[in-house]
Amino acid sequence: MTKFPMLCVVGGALLMAGCVTQKTYDESQQKNAQLEQEYQQLNQSMSAEVADKNMRITRMQDAIKVSVNSELLFPSGGWEMQEGAKASIAKIAAILAPHQTAKINVNGYTDSTPIGPGLAKEGVTTNLILSQKRADNVMQYMISQGVKPGLVSAHGFGEADPVASNNTAEGKAQNRRVELTVASK
Numbered sequence: 001m002t003k004f005p006m007l008c009v010v011g012g013a014l015l016m017a018g019c020v021t022q023k024t025y026d027e028s029q030q031k032n033a034q035l036e037q038e039y040q041q042l043n044q045s046m047s048a049e050v051a052d053k054n055m056r057i058t059r060m061q062d063a064i065k066v067s068v069n070s071e072l073l074f075p076s077g078g079w080e081m082q083e084g085a086k087a088s089i090a091k092i093a094a095i096l097a098p099h100q101t102a103k104i105n106v107n108g109y110t111d112s113t114p115i116g117p118g119l120a121k122e123g124v125t126t127n128l129i130l131s132q133k134r135a136d137n138v139m140q141y142m143i144s145q146g147v148k149p150g151l152v153s154a155h156g157f158g159e160a161d162p163v164a165s166n167n168t169a170e171g172k173a174q175n176r177r178v179e180l181t182v183a184s185k
Contacts, residue, residue: 032062034099038182039064041095049088063183066092067163070110070134070176077119079133081141089138093145096182104147105181106154108135109161111172132156138178 039059049055054072058065073085081089096104108131115125124130135154143149164171 031102035059035062035064035102035182038095042066042092045091045095055088063181066180066182068178068180069173070178071173073138073178074134077116077130079124079130079137081137086141089141090145092180093142093147097142097146097148100148100151102151102182104142104152105179105183106135106139106142106152107179107181108132108138108154108156109175109177109179110159111162111175112159112166113172126158128156128158130156131158134178138180 036059039057042057042064049068049072050057054069056067058067068085068088072088073081075082096102110127110131112127115127115130119125119130124133132154133156135156139152139154142152159166159175162171162175163177164174166172166175
């Protein structure tokens with residue numbers, strides 16, 4: 001008979017540990033609603049880029065991920081953004097910056113093609129360095145368009161985390177990308 005009351009106490013404690021306050025729940029719902037609104041605005045504003053398969057916008061549980069094909073942003077082997085790319089990033093920044101409370105991570109990726117002698121002469125000796133320069137460039141441009149500097153960061157991952165095989169030209173093109181992740185947490 002003494003086991004039953006003990007089980008009730010342990011069970012009750014476990015149930016209480018899974019509970020959140022109304023305030024925490026409301027804040028979570030508000031952040032989720034803001035992310036959903038930004039997701040809808042991004043899809044609408046970037047419809048041409050999405051249709052041309054230069055951009056993919058994904059709604060995740062607590063985040064939005066915008067994957068931008070590197071050819072849209074940078075010349076082959078470069079890290080300076082092209083004018084058309086600046087227009088696309090400016091549209092994204094215009095949606096995210098006005099009410100920004102969420103952190104934006106700018107992640108750069110490359111394919112597995114080794115760095116050529118031209119880039120090496122400029123001090124870019126690895127794909128990791130190239131991806132970091134690209135991510136930094138996008139981040140700095142977003143800041144110039146009103147994104148809060150304290151709420152944006154840039155990370156280069158080089159050829160890590162490919163989304164397709166590097167054995168084909170199409171796969172390499174998919175792996176050369178910059179991803180913007182807007183997280184509500």
